Amino acid sequence: MLAVETIELTKDYRLGFWRGRVKRALDRLSLRVEGGEVFGLLGPNGAGKTTTLKLLFRLIFATSGTARILGKQFDDLAVRSRVAYLPENPAFYDHLTPQEFLTYSASLFGLPAAERRRRSGELIEKLGLSDSRNVPLRKFSKGMIQRVGIAQALINDPDLVFLDEPMSGLDPLGRREVREVILRLKEHQKTVFFSTHILSDAETLCDRVAVLHHGRLQGCGELNAILRLGVSTTELVLEGPSAEVMAELMPYASSVIRTGERVRLEIAHESQVEVTLEIVMRSKTKLISVNPVKRSLEDYFLQQVGAVD
Amino acid sequence: MISLSAFLSHPRFRRRACWLLLLLCFLGLVPVQRSIDLRRGSDRTITEVLFLPSGRVLRKLSLGYEGLLADIYWTRVVQYFGGKRVAHSTDFKLLGPLLQITTDLDPQLMIAYRFGSIFLADKPPRGAGEPLEALALLRRGIVANPDYWRLWEDVGFVYYWDLRDYPAAARAFQAGSERPGAMEWMRALAAKVAAEGGELTTSRFLWSEIARQAGNEQIRKNAEEHLMAIQAADDIAKLRELIALYNSRQEPPARSFQALVAAGYLRALPRDPSGKPYVLGADGHVRLNPRSSVDLSLLQ
Amino acid sequence: MRVVTIAVHTFKESVRQKVLYNLVAFALLLIGASILFGSISVGVEQIILVTLGLSSISVFGLLIAIFIGIDLVSKEIERRTIYNILSKPVTRAEFILGKYLGLLLTLVVNTAIMMAGFYAALFYQKRALGPGDLVYLGAVYFILLQLAMVVGIALVFSCISTPVLSAIYTFCLYVIGNFSADLRSFGQGSQSPILGLVSNGLYYALPNFANFNVITQVAHAQKIPAYLWVGNSFYALLYLAILLGLAVLIFEEREFP
Numbered sequence: 065m066l067a068v069e070t071i072e073l074t075k076d077y078r079l080g081f082w083r084g085r086v087k088r089a090l091d092r093l094s095l096r097v098e099g100g101e102v103f104g105l106l107g108p109n110g111a112g113k114t115t116t117l118k119l120l121f122r123l124i125f126a127t128s129g130t131a132r133i134l135g136k137q138f139d140d141l142a143v144r145s146r147v148a149y150l151p152e153n154p155a156f157y158d159h160l161t162p163q164e165f166l167t168y169s170a171s172l173f174g175l176p177a178a179e180r181r182r183r184s185g186e187l188i189e190k191l192g193l194s195d196s197r198n199v200p201l202r203k204f205s206k207g208m209i210q211r212v213g214i215a216q217a218l219i220n221d222p223d224l225v226f227l228d229e230p231m232s233g234l235d236p237l238g239r240r241e242v243r244e245v246i247l248r249l250k251e252h253q254k255t256v257f258f259s260t261h262i263l264s265d266a267e268t269l270c271d272r273v274a275v276l277h278h279g280r281l282q283g284c285g286e287l288n289a290i291l292r293l294g295v296s297t298t299e300l301v302l303e304g305p306s307a308e309v310m311a312e313l314m315p316y317a318s319s320v321i322r323t324g325e326r327v328r329l330e331i332a333h334e335s336q337v338e339v340t341l342e343i344v345m346r347s348k349t350k351l352i353s354v355n356p357v358k359r360s361l362e363d364y365f366l367q368q369v370g371a372v373d
Numbered sequence: 374m375i376s377l378s379a380f381l382s383h384p385r386f387r388r389r390a391c392w393l394l395l396l397l398c399f400l401g402l403v404p405v406q407r408s409i410d411l412r413r414g415s416d417r418t419i420t421e422v423l424f425l426p427s428g429r430v431l432r433k434l435s436l437g438y439e440g441l442l443a444d445i446y447w448t449r450v451v452q453y454f455g456g457k458r459v460a461h462s463t464d465f466k467l468l469g470p471l472l473q474i475t476t477d478l479d480p481q482l483m484i485a486y487r488f489g490s491i492f493l494a495d496k497p498p499r500g501a502g503e504p505l506e507a508l509a510l511l512r513r514g515i516v517a518n519p520d521y522w523r524l525w526e527d528v529g530f531v532y533y534w535d536l537r538d539y540p541a542a543a544r545a546f547q548a549g550s551e552r553p554g555a556m557e558w559m560r561a562l563a564a565k566v567a568a569e570g571g572e573l574t575t576s577r578f579l580w581s582e583i584a585r586q587a588g589n590e591q592i593r594k595n596a597e598e599h600l601m602a603i604q605a606a607d608d609i610a611k612l613r614e615l616i617a618l619y620n621s622r623q624e625p626p627a628r629s630f631q632a633l634v635a636a637g638y639l640r641a642l643p644r645d646p647s648g649k650p651y652v653l654g655a656d657g658h659v660r661l662n663p664r665s666s667v668d669l670s671l672l673q
Numbered sequence: 674m675r676v677v678t679i680a681v682h683t684f685k686e687s688v689r690q691k692v693l694y695n696l697v698a699f700a701l702l703l704i705g706a707s708i709l710f711g712s713i714s715v716g717v718e719q720i721i722l723v724t725l726g727l728s729s730i731s732v733f734g735l736l737i738a739i740f741i742g743i744d745l746v747s748k749e750i751e752r753r754t755i756y757n758i759l760s761k762p763v764t765r766a767e768f769i770l771g772k773y774l775g776l777l778l779t780l781v782v783n784t785a786i787m788m789a790g791f792y793a794a795l796f797y798q799k800r801a802l803g804p805g806d807l808v809y810l811g812a813v814y815f816i817l818l819q820l821a822m823v824v825g826i827a828l829v830f831s832c833i834s835t836p837v838l839s840a841i842y843t844f845c846l847y848v849i850g851n852f853s854a855d856l857r858s859f860g861q862g863s864q865s866p867i868l869g870l871v872s873n874g875l876y877y878a879l880p881n882f883a884n885f886n887v888i889t890q891v892a893h894a895q896k897i898p899a900y901l902w903v904g905n906s907f908y909a910l911l912y913l914a915i916l917l918g919l920a921v922l923i924f925e926e927r928e929f930p
Contacts, residue, residue, distance in 0.1 A: 077930070115930075121760045124928040144762035151760075155753040159689055171678045172761040216757065388922065395918045398911055403877045405911060409884055409904040445855045452858045 065135050067224050067255040068097040068120070073129035075115055075279075089115045091279045092129065097257055097272075099223075102250050104266040105259040106365060107276035113259035114152060116276070117228050121149055134224060145173055148217035152228040154209065158202035162193050162212050165201060166219055173220045187215040192241075207238035214245055225249060227258035231265055243269060263362050275368045282368040298337045300329040301352040302344060309347045316340050330357065428477020435478070443479030450475060450485070454492050458499075465501035468492060472510055476517075483521065486514035490527050491595065494535045499670070504535035525549025526559065526583075533566060533579065543567035558582050577603050601646040602671040605661060612643060612651060612659045620657075629653050675763055676771040683775025687741045688782070696740070697783055700733035701790040708794055722798055723809065723892040726791045730784065731816050731888070735847060737783050738820045739840050742827025745772050746924070747836040755929060766921045769828070773917060776824055781817065788813050811897045815885040818909040822880055823847055825916035832923045850882040880912055 075090040090112045097103045105113050118124045120131055120138055131138040134146060156165055166184035175183070188197050191211040196204065201212065210230070217225055230246075231239045246256050246269055260266055266273055267287070274284040297318065304325050305313075314320070316339065318332040331337050337354075344351050432439045450471045457465055472489040476482060492500050493507035511528045518524065529545035532538045543566040550559035562582065565575050577600065584596035615638055620626045623636060630653055633639045643651045649662035661667055687693070707725035712718060746769070749755040758768060791809070796802055826846055830839035849856070853876050860872020884905055887897055 118930070123756060123759055124930050141762050141764060144760065149756070149760035151753070151756045154757070156757065157686065157754055159686065168678075168682055169757070169761070172675060172758070172763055174675070174762075388925075391918060391922055395915055395922070398915045398918070399878070402908065402911055402915075405904060405908045406877055406881060406884075409901070409908070412898070412900045412904070445852065448855055448858045448862060451862060 065099055066096055066132070067099045067101075068095065068103075068131070068133055068257060070095045070116070070120075070131040071129055073116070073119055073131055074127045075112075075119055075124065076127040089279050090119065093276075093279075093281055095274055095281070095284065097255065099255050100250070100253045101271040102246060102256045102269050103258075104270035104273040105257065105276060106261065106263065106266055106273050107259075108261055108369065111276040112279040113261075113276055114228055115279070117149070117151075117226055117259060120226065145220060146222055147224045147226065148220065148222040149226045150213045150217045150228065150230060152232060154213040156201050156209070156212065156216075159200050161196075161198045161200055162188055162215070163197050165212065166215055169216045170219050175220070183219055183221075184215075187218055191215050191245075206233050207235060207241075210234060210238060210242065214242070222254070224255045224257065227256065229260055230258055231260065231262055239265070263365055275365060277369045283364070297357045298331045298334065299353070299355045299357045300331060300337075300340060300344070301354075302327045302329070303350040303352055305344075305349045306347065309343065309349050312343050312347075313340055326352065428474040431474060432478050439478045443475055443482055443485075446471060446475040446478060447482060447485055450489065450492075461498055463497040465492075465497075465503075468501050469503070469506050469510075476510070476513060480514075480517035483514070483518070483523075486511055486524060487527055487589075487592070490531060494531045496535075496670075504531050507531050507535075520552055520554075522549045522552035522555040522559070523588075525552065525555075529562075529566075530579075530583075534576075537571075539566055539571065556586055558586070573603060573607065598668060599671050601667045602669055604646045605665075605667045605669060606672055608643065608645060608651070609659045609661075615639070616653070616657065616659065626657065627653065628655075675767050676774065679758075679763070679768060679771025680774035680778065683772050684778045687744065687776060687779045690741070690744075692740055693737060693779070693783060696733050696737050697786055700729045700787045703729040703733075704787070704790050704794050708798055718798060719795075720892045722794060724888060726794060727809065727812050727816070727888045727891070730787045730791060730813060731819075733787065734780070734784055734816055734820045735823060735844075738780055738823040739827055739843050741776050741779055742824045742843060743831055743836040743839045745776060745824075745828050746831040747834070747839055750929065751836065759929070765925045765927075769832075769921050769924050770917065773824065773828055773920075776828075777821055780820055780824060784813065784817055784820070805894070808891050808894075808896060811902070812887050812891045815887055815897075815905055818905060819882055819885045822882075822909055822912055822916070825913050825920070826880070828920045829916055829923065832920055832927060846880065847882065850880040851886075852883075853879045853881050854883055881908070884908060 070093050073090060073093040074088070077087045077089055079085045079087050093112075093116060105116060107113050115124070119126050120133065121144075122139060133140075133143050136143045157168075160168065163184055166187060167180045170180035170183060188194055191214060193208065193211055193215065196208065201209070204212065214230075217227070227246075230242050234242065243265070246258070249256050258269075270287050272284070272286050275282040302309075305327055310327070313329060316331050316336045317329040319328075319330040321328040329340070331340055341351075341354070431442070435442045450468070453467060453471060454465070468489075472485060472493070475485045476489075479485070490507040490511050493510065494500060494502075494504040496502045508528060508531055511524050511531070514524045515521075515528070525545055526549050529542045529549060532542035532545055543563050546559055546563035546566060549555055550563060562579060565578060580596045580599045580603065584593050584600060587593040587596060615633065616627055619633055619636065619638055623632075627633055630639060630642050630651065634642060645651055645661060645665050645667050647666040649665040649667075652660045652662055654660055661669065704722075704726045707722045707729075708718075710721050710725060746755075749758075759765065788810075791813075792802065792806070795806060795809075823843060827839055827843040830842045834842065856879075857872045857876040860875075861869045863869065884901075887901070891897065
């Protein structure tokens with residue numbers, strides 16, 4: 065069953081004093097997210113990632129189009145008990161402690177008292193908040209708030225978790241924690257849908273990604289497939305090559321970068337690698353490394369996005 | 374036939390139904406409010422006046438808005454008075470306290486003194502019939518506004534018309550004539566009243582001067598009504614003499630004014646100042662036409 | 674019920690507001706001071722205590738109602754805490770109603786505290802309380818009805834405007850509502866029949882707070898007539914239904930971009 069399906073989801077905003085101008089924040093988005101996968105919604109700032117998430121949770125209303133979550137229509141309130149949402153830069157009730165806040169969130173799902181206590185306790189432990197369980201939230205750092213946010217997102221043991229820029233503003237430690245949470249969710253066959261503009265995070269976590277730009281879907285697909293797309297080049301790192309060697313290698317190199325004594329050459333075609341290696345061996349130039357260069361998500365992203373601009 | 378639950382589950386219909394329900398509730402407020410108003414009577418807010426601390430305290434409490442509050446109270450005076458007149462009531466007991474509060478809040482609200490004194494001094498059912506209270510009100514107005522000569526004019530009036538105290542009236546008119554901006558005729562008035570207080574001609578002079586000089590439409594109308602009443606009384610007296618004369622010389626006695634016209638005693642059918650013809654009753658008395666707008670009770 | 678959960682949470686949250694404590698403390702101070710004012714002139718001590726005491730409850734109750742009222746929705750939207758609630762299986766109607774009930778509870782508790790202070794002052798002055806003093810409960814009940822309506826008005830404004838503006842509009846509507854009868858007189862006194870009609874319509878549409886004002890009556894030991902109990906309760910109930918319905922309908926259409 066599809067975890068999330070959007071069908072021509074569109075959002076227009078009316079701007080200007082007389083509400084005359086129309087700004088299209090999301091243009092006929094049609095996406096499919098499979099159950100149990102980690103799906104990344106990528107795009108630069110203002111692409112429409114947050115708009116998509118808010119539309120799915122009916123915090124804003126679609127101008128046209130529809131969506132389905134876990135097989136039910138997205139305006140079906142019952143489906144909310146099985147999903148979770150963590151907004152970007154979340155804000156919670158300042159004066160509550162994590163314990164109080166989690167029990168309150170749990171009560172909104174209609175969980176009985178004992179269950180609420182148990183789950184809040186568990187999540188506080190799991191997310192390393194035990195030391196501050198009775199400290200009011202207004203005293204929490206950004207990283208800790210994010211952890212509380214994740215805790216409240218997991219309080220109802222959801223099958224599908226939506227995260228809006230979960231790593232934003234976190235230090236490397238915080239980001240690693242979030243990554244671990246996402247991976248653990250995947251292990252438990254939960255579906256994770258998160259939006260980000262940090263490509264390295266998507267690379268390490270996502271099974272599939274979609275790229276949004278100016279409100280439109282630029283491309284969507286499995287990460288492996290995207291990364292294997294296009295020609296993969298090979299990188300040669302040499303130390304102190306002579307001018308003659310360089311002259312010989314130049315026709316095969318698509319890029320040359322010098323850093324002090326080291327020269328990094330990118331060989332465009334796989335077939336040419338053997339030839340260039342031969343040249344290097346013959347000249348007894350010092351070979352530091354030979355590495356295939358995989359096409360990065362950044363390349364894909366820039367290509368999709370660059371094509372529009 | 375669409376079932377009710379299907380109807381309600383469709384969000385747009387549900388919303389329309391809710392708006393309709395809200396509108397009905399809104400309309401439902403009207404009978405509730407009216408029933409409360411009916412029971413309390415329109416005097417409700419005003420009866421509070423009896424319990425309020427003095428106007429000066431209220432003035433302090435109004436935090437700089439005493440002018441607005443004075444206007445609000447003046448409107449209440451007008452509503453109260455108008456309501457009583459419409460209901461032909463003779464109970465004006467809240468008029469005094471209301472005027473007191475109004476003028477405490479704004480001692481320069483001339484209209485409250487001038488009209489207030491008229492409302493208070495006029496005999497019921499036209500007014501409260503309290504000339505002494507009217508005088509007290511005007512005196513307070515004079516204390517707050519010593520140079521406003523018209524208040525003296527009003528004082529003189531109350532003495533003249535309602536209390537028939539001609540010397541006091543003359544003194545008031547004299548005092549008024551000494552105020553800056555007073556009209557010339559005030560002195561003439563003072564003299565005439567002193568000399569011939571009780572004469573109808575004096576009254577006519579007084580009222581016609583008021584009508585001529587009044588800066589205010591209402592006051593002018595009031596004066597004209599008095600003038601018409603005086604004129605009508607005069608006419609009726611003269612007509613009575615004429616009829617007596619006719620009856621002493623002619624047989625049968627006059628049944629209508631037509632007879633007098635025919636006999637040459639009158640040039641035309643006599644009309645009162647409002648233009649309606651006088652009526653000669655079967656008992657031989659001259660009366661005002663029932664449709665006449667002249668009000669003879671003003672002369673009492 | 675989720676409405677109750679939200680209500681309890683809202684109550685706990687608003688009770689922690691320091692502003693509330695200050696206002697209630699001031700009210701109690703004023704009530705205490707009115708004992709002193711009364712002792713200045715003989716014979717009217719009780720009248721002054723009752724008038725000043727009940728007026729304090731009314732004024733401070735109004736301030737509390739406005740302060741907590743604007744927090745209702747505007748603050749949640751401004752602080753963005755609302756996203757967490759609305760993404761849960763909670764309808765917008767439940768949210769609004771829960772918020773209102775929570776704040777109403779806060780209002781009732783605060784008013785009860787002030788009323789306790791009032792009765793304490795009365796006891797101190799009279800040395801004994803009799804059944805005749807129960808009539809003041811009626812006055813406080815009417816004050817509460819008024820304040821419930823004020824919170825409702827604040828709620829509606831809170832759904833369409835910022836906290837500061839909502840407070841201002843609510844206060845203005847309260848003042849106008851006290852003078853709605855005079856407004857109608859102004860309109861009817863004018864020459865234009867259209868103005869008269871409009872002012873008449875406004876008289877019925879605007880919340881008529883003057884109905885609920887029995888402080889002076891009660892201070893002069895007059896009983897509150899039965900029809901006023903029924904009429905006012907009914908009026909407040911009807912008006913509240915309208916306000917809450919309006920708030921829900923508006924809020925359901927509101928977007929949070």
